[in-house]
Amino acid sequence: MVSKKRKAKQQAHNNQGVDVVQLPTPVSETATDLGRGTIRDNALKAAVTSKLFTTRVVQAKKGKGSFSRKDKFKGREPYSMVFAVAA
Numbered sequence: 001m002v003s004k005k006r007k008a009k010q011q012a013h014n015n016q017g018v019d020v021v022q023l024p025t026p027v028s029e030t031a032t033d034l035g036r037g038t039i040r041d042n043a044l045k046a047a048v049t050s051k052l053f054t055t056r057v058v059q060a061k062k063g064k065g066s067f068s069r070k071d072k073f074k075g076r077e078p079y080s081m082v083f084a085v086a087a
Helices: 003-014 043-050
Strands: none
Touching: none
8 A cells, every 4th residue: 555645756756847638538438338329319318218227127046036946847738838730
């Protein structure tokens, strides 16, 4: 861990006689891809209705609603399975 005094000395030593100008970052690096193309009218509406804010249903790993049956015992009825019949 570097102390505050030492950091200040290092910064002063590194910046002797040199003016550092930070350029603004391009929009493409900071913007989130909303999948909307160019947004002309309402950016907030485009963000909220994008894929970024879609609801997701995640099954619990522990606790209520976490029980998962094995494929062997899923309980598929024979009448619900449709077999392809050559006609």
